[in-house]
Amino acid sequence: MSVLDSKTPEGPIEKKWDNHKNNIRLVNPANKRNIDIIVVGTGLAGGSAASSLAEMGYNVKTFCYQDSPRRAHSIAAQGGINAAKDYQGDGDSNYRLFYDTAKGGDYRAREANIYRLAQVSGSIIDQCVAQGVPFAREYGGLLDNRSFGGVLVSRTFYAKGQTGQQLLLGAYGAMNRQINRGKIQSYTRHEMMDLVIVDGKARGIIARDLVTGKLERHSAHAVVIASGGYGNVYFLSTNAMGSNVMAAWRAHRRGAFFANPCFVQIHPTCIPVSGDYQSKLTLMSESLRNDGRIWVPKHKEDVEKIRNGSLKPNDLKEEDRDYYLERRYPAFGNLVPRDVASRAAKERCDAGYGVNKTGQAVFLDFASAIERYGKEKAYSEGHHNPSKEEVTRLGKEVIKAKYGNLFEMYEQITDDNPYETPMQIFPAVHYSMGGLWVDYNLQTTVPGCYAIGEANFSDHGANRLGASALMQGLADGYFVLPYTIGDYLADEIRTGPIPSDTKEFDEAEKAVREKLESLLNNNGQNSVDYYHKKLGKIMWDKVGMARNEQGLKQALQEIEELQADFKKNVRVVGKFEAKNSELEKAGRLVDYFELAKLMARDALERDESCGCHFREEHQSEDGEAKRNDEEFKYVSAWEFKGSDQDAKLHKEELEFHSIELATRSYK
Amino acid sequence: MKLFLKIWRQENAQAKGQMVDYTIDGIDPNMSFLEMLDVLNEQLVAENKEPIEFDHDCREGICGTCSLQINGQPHGPDRLTTTCQLHMRKFKDGDTIYIEPFRAKAFPVVKDLVIDRSSFERIQQAGGYVSVNTSGNTIDANTIPVDKESADTAFDSAACIGCGACVAACKNASAALFVGAKISQFANLPQGQVEATQRAINMVNQMDAEGFGSCTNTGACEIECPKGIKLTNIATMNREYIKATTKG
Numbered sequence: 073m074s075v076l077d078s079k080t081p082e083g084p085i086e087k088k089w090d091n092h093k094n095n096i097r098l099v100n101p102a103n104k105r106n107i108d109i110i111v112v113g114t115g116l117a118g119g120s121a122a123s124s125l126a127e128m129g130y131n132v133k134t135f136c137y138q139d140s141p142r143r144a145h146s147i148a149a150q151g152g153i154n155a156a157k158d159y160q161g162d163g164d165s166n167y168r169l170f171y172d173t174a175k176g177g178d179y180r181a182r183e184a185n186i187y188r189l190a191q192v193s194g195s196i197i198d199q200c201v202a203q204g205v206p207f208a209r210e211y212g213g214l215l216d217n218r219s220f221g222g223v224l225v226s227r228t229f230y231a232k233g234q235t236g237q238q239l240l241l242g243a244y245g246a247m248n249r250q251i252n253r254g255k256i257q258s259y260t261r262h263e264m265m266d267l268v269i270v271d272g273k274a275r276g277i278i279a280r281d282l283v284t285g286k287l288e289r290h291s292a293h294a295v296v297i298a299s300g301g302y303g304n305v306y307f308l309s310t311n312a313m314g315s316n317v318m319a320a321w322r323a324h325r326r327g328a329f330f331a332n333p334c335f336v337q338i339h340p341t342c343i344p345v346s347g348d349y350q351s352k353l354t355l356m357s358e359s360l361r362n363d364g365r366i367w368v369p370k371h372k373e374d375v376e377k378i379r380n381g382s383l384k385p386n387d388l389k390e391e392d393r394d395y396y397l398e399r400r401y402p403a404f405g406n407l408v409p410r411d412v413a414s415r416a417a418k419e420r421c422d423a424g425y426g427v428n429k430t431g432q433a434v435f436l437d438f439a440s441a442i443e444r445y446g447k448e449k450a451y452s453e454g455h456h457n458p459s460k461e462e463v464t465r466l467g468k469e470v471i472k473a474k475y476g477n478l479f480e481m482y483e484q485i486t487d488d489n490p491y492e493t494p495m496q497i498f499p500a501v502h503y504s505m506g507g508l509w510v511d512y513n514l515q516t517t518v519p520g521c522y523a524i525g526e527a528n529f530s531d532h533g534a535n536r537l538g539a540s541a542l543m544q545g546l547a548d549g550y551f552v553l554p555y556t557i558g559d560y561l562a563d564e565i566r567t568g569p570i571p572s573d574t575k576e577f578d579e580a581e582k583a584v585r586e587k588l589e590s591l592l593n594n595n596g597q598n599s600v601d602y603y604h605k606k607l608g609k610i611m612w613d614k615v616g617m618a619r620n621e622q623g624l625k626q627a628l629q630e631i632e633e634l635q636a637d638f639k640k641n642v643r644v645v646g647k648f649e650a651k652n653s654e655l656e657k658a659g660r661l662v663d664y665f666e667l668a669k670l671m672a673r674d675a676l677e678r679d680e681s682c683g684c685h686f687r688e689e690h691q692s693e694d695g696e697a698k699r700n701d702e703e704f705k706y707v708s709a710w711e712f713k714g715s716d717q718d719a720k721l722h723k724e725e726l727e728f729h730s731i732e733l734a735t736r737s738y739k
Numbered sequence: 740m741k742l743f744l745k746i747w748r749q750e751n752a753q754a755k756g757q758m759v760d761y762t763i764d765g766i767d768p769n770m771s772f773l774e775m776l777d778v779l780n781e782q783l784v785a786e787n788k789e790p791i792e793f794d795h796d797c798r799e800g801i802c803g804t805c806s807l808q809i810n811g812q813p814h815g816p817d818r819l820t821t822t823c824q825l826h827m828r829k830f831k832d833g834d835t836i837y838i839e840p841f842r843a844k845a846f847p848v849v850k851d852l853v854i855d856r857s858s859f860e861r862i863q864q865a866g867g868y869v870s871v872n873t874s875g876n877t878i879d880a881n882t883i884p885v886d887k888e889s890a891d892t893a894f895d896s897a898a899c900i901g902c903g904a905c906v907a908a909c910k911n912a913s914a915a916l917f918v919g920a921k922i923s924q925f926a927n928l929p930q931g932q933v934e935a936t937q938r939a940i941n942m943v944n945q946m947d948a949e950g951f952g953s954c955t956n957t958g959a960c961e962i963e964c965p966k967g968i969k970l971t972n973i974a975t976m977n978r979e980y981i982k983a984t985t986k987g
Binding site: 124127138140143145147157159199203207208211244314350485487643646650 | 773774783789794801817824853855863868873878881891
């Protein structure tokens with residue numbers, strides 16, 4: 073048997089979670105007062121977990137690198153959150169949400185976890201509405217829904233293009249209530265630098281106060297990692313500048329297995345790169361694909377004219393446009409899943425049809441939606457024969473009400489008006505499906521160390537569907553972890569406070585201090601960003617949207633060389649005990665180098681195509697991904713074996729009893 | 740573009756700060772303002788000097804981390820724009836740009852352009868929430884219909900990103916717009932009614948305790964707010980506060 077025990081409960085899939093909750097051990101309220109829990113990260117997962125645990129009576133300490141928990145990057149999620157409420161009466165159900173998520177992930181996630189996610193999805197909406205989250209409503213006063221990619225129902229709840237912000241402020245409010253009660257101690261501008269293990273159990277962390285630069289020890293009976301994803305390994309991504317893998321990676325180095333590191337989502341609709349100075353990429357919500365149509369010109373001569381500005385995209389005739397998603401995938405059209413849409417854009421651009429100067433962009437066009445909505449609105453206002461101008465004016469009003477803030481953001485960044493001319497978009501790194509391996513209780517392979525939200529691997533397989541990240545973060549934090557953590561803590565009620573003046577804390581703190589001091593004393597000649605950009609380029613070119621054996625082997629070699637150069641020649645200015653953003657960046661990059669190598673190795677090992685992981689060796693004649701269930705129907709979970717040695721691969725075989733494995737088709 | 744920058748440098752909260760001159764060349768008009776500062780910082784690192792500390796994170800205008808008083812205006816010259824979404828095409832070659840931290844007694848400087856906005860945190864902790872515990876058994880989300888206008892108004896208030904531009908714009912350094920936005924969000928929703936009284940009193944009292952000034956209705960906050968939070972939020976706050984303090 074594998075060393076990995078998922079602890080998936082017995083019984084039929086729809087009963088597993090209830091059975092588990094009925095049999096799991098509980099901690100009585102009086103004892104909860106004697107138990108301390110550390111939560112690292114205060115986004116949707118961390119914020120919701122911290123507030124729920126504190127409500128239950130545990131003593132919680134939260135840590136975030138931002139100056140407020142409200143600024144965690146969940147705030148930037150735009151489009152929405154899924155829930156199987158079936159308010160639209162379109163045949164939605166827990167099973168359908170489960171089915172769509174499992175299929176969307178190309179059958180590389182754990183069945184029981186996905187089903188549980190679908191089961192608790194409805195409660196999330198109830199909870200958030202009760203907190204005063206202002207979701208979009210219809211005129212009758214009930215909640216409104218829209219559609220996202222990879223599904224055939226409308227199950228996405230939203231608050232304009234700022235759903236993540238509103239949900240996070242809900243969780244932040246719940247945290248504030250507990251801070252006010254003294255049940256949460258909130259440490260802002262603090263970064264977790266290492267996990268401390270005592271007798272094989274997670275017992276605390278070493279944190280750095282980013283204002284004073286001082287190292288601190290914090291002990292607890294359990295540590296919850298909710299620090300998000302690692303997309304910034306590519307330098308350019310839609311992640312916040314500060315998002316980083318340090319907390320998860322340090323836990324990995326202390327014994328937590330890292331699962332499916334090569335599964336990274338490249339989101340199809342982002343604003344294209346415009347220059348070398350670019351520091352980050354901006355997402356244009358997937359919700360835009362409800363109404364926007366994606367196209368490139370059919371003929372190369374038109375591509376040339378559009379690139380040099382002699383032809384306006386609006387002037388290109390319908391028959392000379394290639395709506396390639398509608399052409400290739402008539403059943404789902406522009407709403408195919410993200411991995412499929414991204415690869416299709418890359419295919420057209422690689423073939424020379426990209427529409428901007430760099431050749432790395434396609435159009436997302438709202439003209440036909442403006443016309444359709446304009447006609448509908450004119451009709452409902454009693455104008456049965458409206459003029460073209462009237463239709464356009466009314467149509468723009470409807471589009472503005474739906475996507476106004478996104479259109480403004482696009483115009484601020486590009487100086488183009490998307491109401492008048494199609495948006496230019498291109499795929500960008502967005503989300504990591506991979507993360508710390510966890511069992512059904514969301515516990516990592518280190519007892520007492522849990523991982524929730526984007527930081528774990530558990531629910532999205534090889535591709536995440538739109539509007540499911542918010543759902544998973546809140547499911548883990550509000551409705552899963554608060555129950556499952558009790559099973560472990562039931563053994564801790566007699567432990568008493570954990571001392572932090574022990575040799576384990578001494579050693580961990582010393583190692584962190586030495587790491588940071590060596591960076592500061594390096595006196596090289598290149599900046600941290602110089603290396604980060606180079607690393608990002610290797611990853612994007614060779615461990616990005618398309619991968620092959622030769623490229624991955626080269627990537628491993630190049631990362632190794634770059635890492636060696638970094639160690640020798642990086643320059644980190646400033647002081648240890650002071651606010652020092654260069655030192656912060658350098659510390660994070662140290663871990664990105666190690667992660668990057670593991671990602672390339674994982675991608676090399678997984679000799680099949682599935683979801684986001686497209687190995688060019690394994691594709692059908694029409695360029696679709698070819699999965700290999702015989703050999704690769706498993707979760708790869710990597711065990712750390714010392715920094716200069718190779719990590720060891722463990723496999724968790726995936727079992728599917730409630731869904732039939734099929735070739736994913738969106739045609 | 741070539742630019743002349745005058746930037747506030749301050750070692751730490753205790754130290755005395757000063758404006759320092761920098762010249763920067765080769766700036767692309769399509770760069771964001773913060774990317775321009777990135778370029779300057781790379782230049783400083785190359786000269787073995789300490790880069791300028793400034794707050795930023797999402798760089799897409801939603802997290803509220805970035806701040807900066809640019810030529811005397813919070814988030815610079817553009818309306819409805821955070822500093823991270825401000826682009827250099829809004830400036831001219833040869834311009835001189837003054838860059839300072841947001842100035843307010845309740846926002847002490849941490850280092851250079853970084854400020855401490857924990858006063859905002861304490862105001863939210865005093866009552867910026869609905870006291871509902873997590874359970875899988877709250878009432879179904881569609882049990883209480885909310886008319887669309889109220890829901891949309893609540894959303895418009897809830898769109899505040901907590902950046903502090905309203906305070907920096909105000910001659911009194913008042914936080915009325917920030918506090919008003921949260922109070923209004925809940926005032927417009929049935930879920931917020933139950934605790935309306937305590938919320939208004941606790942949040943307003945905390946705002947005063949933090950050393951923010953009083954509101955004299957000059958309206959600069961509304962003009963400078965990157966998210967378009969309206970002055971009516973302050974009126975709602977005042978109404979809620981009066982209602983709360985005169986309640987039997």
